[in-house]
Amino acid sequence: MTAEWTLREADLPALATAPALPGVLPGSGFADPASADIVQTHLDNVVPALDSLRSQSGLLAAWGVELAQRLLRGQRLLAAGNGGSAAEAQHLTAELVGRFDGERVPFSAISLHAESSAVTAIANDYGYDEVFARQVRAHGRSGDVLMLLSTSGKSPNLLRAAEAAAKLNITTWALTGVGPNPLTEACDEAVMVDALSANAQEGHLIALHAMCRAFDLEVGRRSAVDAGLQKRGGRA
Numbered sequence: 001m002t003a004e005w006t007l008r009e010a011d012l013p014a015l016a017t018a019p020a021l022p023g024v025l026p027g028s029g030f031a032d033p034a035s036a037d038i039v040q041t042h043l044d045n046v047v048p049a050l051d052s053l054r055s056q057s058g059l060l061a062a063w064g065v066e067l068a069q070r071l072l073r074g075q076r077l078l079a080a081g082n083g084g085s086a087a088e089a090q091h092l093t094a095e096l097v098g099r100f101d102g103e104r105v106p107f108s109a110i111s112l113h114a115e116s117s118a119v120t121a122i123a124n125d126y127g128y129d130e131v132f133a134r135q136v137r138a139h140g141r142s143g144d145v146l147m148l149l150s151t152s153g154k155s156p157n158l159l160r161a162a163e164a165a166a167k168l169n170i171t172t173w174a175l176t177g178v179g180p181n182p183l184t185e186a187c188d189e190a191v192m193v194d195a196l197s198a199n200a201q202e203g204h205l206i207a208l209h210a211m212c213r214a215f216d217l218e219v220g221r222r223s224a225v226d227a228g229l230q231k232r233g234g235r236a
Contacts, residue, residue, distance in 0.1 A: 064214025
């Protein structure tokens with residue numbers, strides 16, 4: 001005989017009661033003062049990163065112009081980083097292979113960390129310090145540009161990549177946090193964001209976008225000049 005049973009409300013476990021939120025802060029939709037303060041502090045700490053970039057805006061503009069001139073000649077950008085810096089390096093190559101703002105031709109740009117099979121094979125056979133250097137030797141040609149991103153400026157695999165590039169006459173640019181540091185010393189030129197690590201990384205994306213603006217401006221100028229020359233040549 002099957003036993004019968006009934007579920008009574010008294011048998012149910014008591015429902016957990018959510019703690020009451022303190023009063024909402026003025027001008028915010030959240031209530032915790034400590035959390036609001038730490039967010040405000042983080043946002044305030046972006047200001048030193050921006051100030052640091054403003055002081056180096058001329059170099060960022062020069063990078064954008066030079067990169068445009070080289071890629072228009074058929075050369076290539078290689079880029080690499082670790083962790084969040086890898087994501088930002090890949091963001092840059094996406095802007096070049098795809099587009100930044102306006103329509104334009106695509107350009108050759110490779111994120112070395114995104115080659116997952118190559119990265120794991122090289123790391124397995126040669127060690128993680130070689131994952132970028134070996135790809136630089138494979139893909140890089142004289143006159144190319146290698147962009148290396150690191151908030152610490154101390155990553156051994158990026159330092160090895162810079163060494164490999166120097167032997168191939170590849171120009172190296174570093175985008176780092178506070179410097180000087182080993183990576184800025186190993187590269188031809190560097191933009192150093194003088195800020196806390198997380199804020200420096202946020203500054204890196206702003207720097208890359210600023211460089212892309214100069215890049216697109218130079219591409220537009222060169223395209224206009226070429227179009228004018230072709231038009232005059234056609235009339236001749």
